[in-house]
Amino acid sequence: MNVKTQNNKRSLLHDAVDIISISTHSLESDDFHKCFQPISRHEMDSSGIFYIFSFFIRYFILLPIRLLFLVLALVFYALLISKALIKNCENEMKFAYIFIIKAINFIVGAKITHHGKKCNLNRPHIFVSNHTSFVDFIILSNHGRPHACVSENHGGLFYLLFNLILGKNGSIAFKRSEKLDRAKVKEKMKIHLAHNKLPLLVFPEGTCVNNKYSVMFQKGVFELDVDICPVSLKYKRTLMDPYWNRRKQGFALHLLYLMTRWYIEADVYWHSPATRKENETPSEFGDRVKALISDKAGLINTLWNGYLKSSPALKERDLLKVAFIKTYCLLRECYIEKEEYKFTTYKMFLFGSIQYEVFLLEILKRYHDIKSLQPVEQNTLISSINTCSLVRLFNKKKCSCKAHITKKSKNRYKFKNCRLEVFRRMM
Structure with a gap:
């Protein structure tokens, strides 16, 4: 027109x-x-006597119990991974990884409804999804085969947990501020795919978005000429806001926030694999996949570049x-x-x-x-x-x-x- x-x-x-x-x-x-605006308080049920009563239970009963479970889970995981490294047994390492993923899902009270069937292809493929919080990766890895991921290295507690958990399964960390790191990511992804390791999960938006909108997908992952498996992730935000606003919350504060909520409720939609069409550019391929993800999750599809946020x-x-x-x-x-x-x-x-x-x-x-x-x-x-x-x-x-x-x-x-x-x- x-x-x-x-x-x-x-x-x-x-x-x-x-x-x-x-x-x-x-x-x-x-x-x-x-x-990138967080949810306003009037959109959540956070008023009256119920809120005061729930605040007491969540912070003084649930939080100590969940912290205790988290410490025990990390200690047990450290023992499992140490044993696997000594024996050099890949199956035991995979078991340790699955254990910690399921433990974290249980600790944050994740209630997830899955729609469709998760792809399990015998050829190289990459899962891509919209991005709201680090917990996206935990939720998607808890269903079917677990994932390795590509993540920016944020430092602090995140860096410690990344090395302890994700660093053992082929996940790739990089610093966005360093051009050499960004250039190496694509080569590392190709090596990972060639060795048929855990399927990669990538968030092409490159930043956390508030689960109302979707922003521009970066084209890097769509240049690899492999099958792309789109995943739509939509949170129900009646009792909590899953959005990780890194300007106001560090990793530790965001983790504490999630552990003081009643539960995390979300719908996950698994799509059929998508392949790049003839004469289709990587950017056009990324736009097509983003439109599919946004439509299913009910997100407002925009072309803003999320990198401009930070x-x-x-x-x-x-x-x-x-x-x-x-x-x-x-x-x-x-x-x-x-x-x-x-x-x-x-x-x-x-x-x-x-x-x-x-x-x-x-x-x-x-x-x-x-x-x-x-x-x-x-x-x-x-x-x-x-x-x-x-x-x-x-x-x-x-x-x-x-x-x-x-x-x-x-x-x-x-x-x-x-x-x-x-x-x-x-x-």
Whole structure:
């Protein structure tokens, strides 16, 4: 569906006023951070005499009992894993791992309803799921075959438990701040898959989201050309909020919070394996899998990059600037596509006739497409912000698809046979 705008009746001054109004709206209602807002108290049953009575039971009866069970479980696990390492027995190591996973599920009071059948393929495959808390991994590993995982190394108590439990089953830890670590992750995943170890569980969002929204899936796992097994995880949040807000809670505080709840209730939906289609890019494959997961779990599907939550790198901001400029250029050419993504209920119309949410969607689509380019191409686009010549954006040396640039008409340029349709339209 195309959105036509009456640009011939509008001046750039009109558009400048609309751009300022977009900034004003960002101050009034932050659509990005809605994905990471914890649940409000009025959404949970936490009032009256029942809450006071339950507080006493949860903190002074349940918590000491659960802490005792946790300590005993960790001690018993340490004995089991030590015995397995001395004997170099893989079956005993697997038994120790299954034991600690089931023990933690019991300690936090997990009540999980599983829908569908969990995949058990004889060929390399990876499970991917939406991400809300570290307990996601515990819940999914407790059903059928356990998992190894790919996780950022947070340090502290998390680092200690990761080395004690997950470090023994082939799980991969990395530091997102170090580029060398990130580059090695893909190679480690390939080695893990080649040795037919425990199936990997990956959370492509790369950050915890509040279980109301889903954010952009990072493309790394979808570049491996293996079967992807999607999993939808939806929590019932009447008595607790499972979302791990790392800005306000460290790992220890979040674990303490979970252990002082009555129970954790969730629905898990296991999907059939998905494979990458012919001529489908890793980003498009990731979008397709994310749409499937979001639809089943009832999550609002967005294209925001979750990495911007914790470390809004300057390069990411520059890429968003490029996406904004390109979207505005498309709008001036009277061509905008409309998709089924929803970001906001803001009803303002921009640039004559386009809704704010549609304009925001298009910016994120451009940003998503730019993220799929090679780093040298991204840097070229960023440098083009301060240049006036669009013809220099890509050339035979810069663009990985080696497309030739041809002049179409006066002051108009386009790509010939470029691998990204979006950039053909932009020019």
